[in-house]
Amino acid sequence: MADHAAHDHAHEAHGEHTHHPDYVKIWGVLLVLLVISVAGPFLEIQVITLITAFGIAIVKAYLVVKNFMHINVAAKLVTYLVLTMLLFMLLFFAGTAPDVMESHGSNWEKPDWIAGTAHPPAAGHEESH
């Protein structure tokens, strides 16, 4: 029993034991999702557009990563690696989004020309002070 498990592990480790699902069927599902994501905006309802665009993008990415990249049968290390990088992305977003998306905070205010509500100062203007 233990020998059998070790044998299977060795095969997996060398990529000789990958389970191959019906890839054409998965591709068909991906194409149907693509059609829905293109058709969504024609309803002109913002919530529907967001769901059909980004909700479906997440589903499509999941299908590719799971079925084509076989992350579910890869070593756990791979899943942790990918999740760590996604966490870094969230940290980056949380750290910089307030500066980009807000015009002022507790101790700072964005100049109008950076906020896009006024023209930038003329060249050499700051040097003259």
Place this chain on the structure above:
Amino acid sequence: MSAASSRPIATGRSAAGMPTGRLAVWWIIASEIVIFGGLLGSYIMHRLAHDAFAEQAAHTNTWIGAFNTFVLLTSSLSAVLTHKAADHGDGKKAARFLYYTMGGGLVFLVVKAFEWTTEIQAGYTLASNTFWSFYYTAAGIHAAHVLAGVIIMGFVAHTAKRQLEMQRVELIGLYWHFVDVVWIFLFPLLYIAK
């Protein structure tokens, strides 16, 4: 020195529970997640903060974006069928599917070149405004990855055809699927959310 010991360690060693070559490609993908993630995260921040982005995005061609999505999804299918053929030890079939995948990549690039030419002629350039800077930077870096994948696949197909270095087939497939996943997110951001 024996023939076995002169082979790269990525082909045989599996200290981390998987072949070292596969681990290396996942490391590349992990680093790419941060590169594309930072870029797309910045785009999302600006898109949410500035309504002007929606006005500019209205000028991108959804049908061209959708066609290229179809092309990349289909090339991903042929890439995974390549992996299946290699698993069954059929190098010739693996090489044939790799050529199909390369064809998909080339079609994607030709369509992209046509699309950019049209947009630049219409006056939308890298320097037009922040939206178009993001558009050309994100799509340009992605297209560079497509081109790199096509070139690497040429080398892999060359050896797979002769039943050599078959483990490389799965590795280039992993990279290609990741390039596909990046486009899956670029498509709604640049072409759908208007």
